[in-house]
Amino acid sequence: MATTHTYDVTVEWTGNLGTGTESYRSYGNDHEVLADGKAGIAASSDPAFRGDPARWNPEELLVASVAQCHMLWYLHLCAEAGVTVTDYEDHAHGVMTMDEIGRGGQITEVTLRPEVTVTDASMTEQAHALHGDVAALCFIARSVNFPITHAPVIRVQES
Known part of the structure; x- marks a missing residue:
């Protein structure tokens, strides 16, 4: 069940x-x-x-949900794979495309741009590759109908 x-x-x-x-x-x-x-x-x-720019809007919250879910699964996969992440920050970007009359629209793409810091240079290749494994697990990514792309930057923690 x-x-x-x-x-x-x-x-x-x-x-x-x-x-x-x-x-x-x-x-x-x-x-x-x-x-x-x-x-x-x-x-x-x-x-x-006609919205207040000081408040969150639904489109921002949707992009944030995609980025949050990706981060949480990514950190989980890294922990399982022995990749030690010490810092993670994502500057996610979403695009909404309006219809011809300007009344309706939809989110048509989200690009995640995580900046990840790992503890050792030997982890960078796997740290990069694990981003590709998240989409099959992330509840939010599996629930949306627009493409989610990743442009990660992997850094090694300074000693």
Whole structure:
């Protein structure tokens, strides 16, 4: 029997400026992403769609989810393979392509650009190769319909 896991979140709209959705410009897109026992995430829409640039938007959160899942599986694979990672930072990049009328769109690609530091030069080749093994395991990567590419940089920790 397959094992299932569930994830419950609450999205609470906080953008009522007093007249609700009386018109397209009469409300804000601010909202909170909440889950029991966790700090809320202040969110809005992308600034291109009347959002607050100081808040996270759904597209950024999707790209972050892809990058987080990749990192977590990558670190797991490195630990299993004897590759000691001492630092990991990813500057992930996502692209959303709008349809012809500019109302709909979709994420069409994500590029992960992890900068990984390992403890020994003998680990660099395997550290690089393990990025290719993550896609088959990462729950998020397996759930999306756009390509995810990797452009890792592997460094050796200075002595």
